Amino acid sequence: MSVALRARTDRIASPRRQRRLDRRVISGISVATVLLVWVACSFTGVLNPDKLPPVQAVAQAFWELVIHGYEGVPFWKEILASVARALAGFLLAVLVGVPFGLLIGESETMAAICTPFLGFLRPIALIPLFIFYFGIGEASKVALIFITALWYITLSAASGVQAVSKDLLLASQTLGFTKRQVFRHVILPSALPQILTGMRVAMALCWALVVAAELIAAQVGLGYMIMDATTFFRIPVVYVGVGIIGLIGLVLERSLIFLEKRLLHWQGR
């Protein structure tokens, strides 16, 4: 690229970058304001420490969790238990759901057989049944998360295949591609954006669901911890749990967005 051209693209690109920066600054200020109000309230004593704990109490609870763990279980183990359940169910669902969805998208018959069930299924309603069948151990939670994510990922992969441009398929035929080559080099990359969107939504759902499942039945995990802490009025611990759950959810979402940006750079967004 010549120097002159680079200078021009810089000038074109800069307003957008500027705007994105502005948004980040505003978001930062917004978060900082809420935190500041909380800290200010904490030190003036207007908060009822039994209901809405001051920042010192939450910080102290966090520190104690890190040092001593919760009820004899190290804090990292609580975190790992939840993350491992979510990721195990999610990854299994990706492994099964993507090929399954591609198959449904490709075959009219498979679509006709499967879509009624996929349309009918509402995974969260299955929590009690899964506990009934699989008990309250790891299996029931991973199975629940697996089914939920499978549902989403399958649907998105199938609709990704069905949305492939007809003209692009015709073009591939005139270029002499075999059926297999069309699938591998045209249908799969065409469906990728929708597959990744499905994965992102599924991931968010998995993380919410693992916490929900742990609230109902578990001996370890962040959901269990906040439920148990609430029962014993250890509200600062609950706030630490809520904060960590939120943070991990954010990290999971951000990593999938990062993956999307890397894999879908050709969309030019």
Add this chain to the structure above:
Amino acid sequence: MRVERATVAFPISAEDEIVALENVSLRLPPSRIVSLVGPSGCGKTTVLRLVAGFMRPTRGRVVLGDSEVTAPGPDRGVVFQQPTLFPWLNVLDNVILAPKLRGVAASSYAPEAARYLEAVGLAGTERQYPYQLSGGMRQRLQIARVLINAPDLLLMDEPFGALDFQTRLVMQELVLALWETYRPGVLFITHDVDEAIFLSDTVYVMAAKPGRILEAIEIPFDRPRSYQELTSSREFIDLRLEILALLGHRSGRRPA
């Protein structure tokens, strides 16, 4: 290549059908440029789809050499109106995908790709992605992607219809330059009468309802042609009037 008395009809009830194309016959001689002009809805694109092998006629047939056309193939490269590029591949990879998948050695397709990209004026853009290209550049890329398969026939479906006037002229001259070098047969669909005359050896004038061919008009001008010289010549203007009269008369308007 020939289309012989092809009719395309869609049944709407047990007895009734909609006739999209009626008794269309045309010849696509090797290394000749043939255009189809006509109003929208006259079935120009349907003819191209028949020749490409995307569909088969209800009656009549499409013949290539001694055998009937039943499927698409790389011997008939199609340039679509809306560029159908692989958006996840860069310019170079778009061009080389077909030979690569056919098992051609990289040592053979790499220099060819470079040559065709040069020929269509895309040298230097190899690493760019389709979203970074202008409308005209996308069409250039489509043409390069088809040419690397060395097709006998280039099927172009109103390829420049969405481009601005200036770009369209540049692209028309590009088609002629490429034709001079590689000499494929060309079937060119357009509603632009000037474009049809400027490019073609033969112009088929079509009418709608049902889609049919009114007349085949031979274009006598020598090649290479120059747009300015040609379009201001007496013969060109007469031909244009003749074709416009055919089109105008048949759609119920007064001859131009």
